[in-house]
Amino acid sequence: MHVIVATDGSKQSLAAAKHLKSFADPDKITDVSVVAVIRPLASVAFADDVSDNKGAWPTGSFRDAAESAVASIAAVFDGWGPKVHKRIRSGSAANEIIKAAKQYDAGLVVVAAGGRGLSDSVLVGSTAQRVQHYAPCPVLVVRPAPRKGRKA
Numbered sequence: 001m002h003v004i005v006a007t008d009g010s011k012q013s014l015a016a017a018k019h020l021k022s023f024a025d026p027d028k029i030t031d032v033s034v035v036a037v038i039r040p041l042a043s044v045a046f047a048d049d050v051s052d053n054k055g056a057w058p059t060g061s062f063r064d065a066a067e068s069a070v071a072s073i074a075a076v077f078d079g080w081g082p083k084v085h086k087r088i089r090s091g092s093a094a095n096e097i098i099k100a101a102k103q104y105d106a107g108l109v110v111v112a113a114g115g116r117g118l119s120d121s122v123l124v125g126s127t128a129q130r131v132q133h134y135a136p137c138p139v140l141v142v143r144p145a146p147r148k149g150r151k152a
Contacts, residue, residue, distance in 0.1 A: 001028060001029050001030060001106075001107035001108065002029075002030060002031040002032075002033065002104045002105060002106045002107060003020065003024075003029055003031070003032050003033070003082075003106060003107065003108045003109075003110060004033050004035055004097065004100050004101050004104065004106045004108070004109045004110065005017050005020065005032055005033070005034045005035070005073060005110045006035050006036075006037075006093070006097045006109065006110065006111045006112075006127075006131070007034060007035070007036050007069050007070060007073045007112075008036070008037075008069075008093065008112070008127070009036065009065065009066065009069035010112060012112035012113070012114060012142070012144055013069075013073065013111075013112040014072065014073060014076070015112065015142060015144075015145075016110050016111065016112040016140075016142035017034070017073050017076045017077070017110065018076055019110075019140075019142045020110050020140065020142075021076060021077065021080060026080050026081030026082055027081065029081070029082040030082055030083065031082055031083045031084075031085060031104070032074075032077050032082050032083070032084045032085070033084075033085040033086075033087050033100065033104055033106075034070045034073045034074045034077075034084065034085070034086055034087065035070075035087045035088075035089060035096070035097060035100050036066040036067075036069055036070045036087075036088050036089070037066075037088075037089045037090065037091060037092070037093040037096040037097065038062045038063060038066050038088060038089070038090050039090075039091070039092070039093070040090050040091070063088060066088050067086070067088060070086045070087070070088065071086060074086050087100065093127045094127045094130035094131050094134070097109060097111065097127070097131050097135075098130075098131060098134050098135050098136070101135050101136055101137055102136050106135075106136075106137050107137055107138070108137060108138050108139070108140060109131055109135050109137060109138075109139045109140070110139075110140045110142065111127065111128045111131050111132075111139065111140070111141055111142070112128065112141075112142050112144075113126065113128040113141045113142065113143045113144070114126070114128075114143065114144050128141045
C-alpha cells in the first residue's frame with residue numbers, strides 16, 4: 001500500500017507522521033510519499049516549523065522551505081521499511097493532495113487537522129476536511145492533542 005503523508009510545515013503535520021508510524025505495520029506499506037503543496041500566488045510564505053531551520057527568518061524561496069519541511073517529515077520514516085518519496089507540488093493544497101492520492105494509487109492519506117489554523121475551531125473548510133471528503137481512499141485526520149487545562 002502507498003501512503004500519502006501531507007505536510008504544511010507545521011508541528012501538527014510532524015505529529016501526524018509520527019502517529020502513523022506508531023501504529024502502522026511497515027510490512028504492509030510499500031511506499032510513503034511525503035507531500036508539501038506550495039500555493040503559487042500566496043502572500044504568506046510556506047512556513048517550516050519542523051526542520052532545523054524552524055523559527056529562522058526565511059532566506060530562501062517557498063520551495064526551499066517546503067523541501068526542508070518535507071525532508072524533516074521524511075526523516076521520521078528513516079529505517080522504518082517502506083520506500084520514502086519526497087514530493088513538492090504547486091496549487092491548492094487539498095486538490096493537490098487528492099491528485100497525488102489518485103496518481104500514486106494511495107491506500108491511505110494522512111493529514112493534520114488544524115496545522116495552520118488560527119484556533120482549534122477553524123476546521124470548517126479546512127484542507128483536512130476537503131481531503132477527507134474527496135480523496136479516493138481512506139483518510140487519517142490527526143487532530144492536535146488537547147491542551148492541558150482544557151475540557152473536551
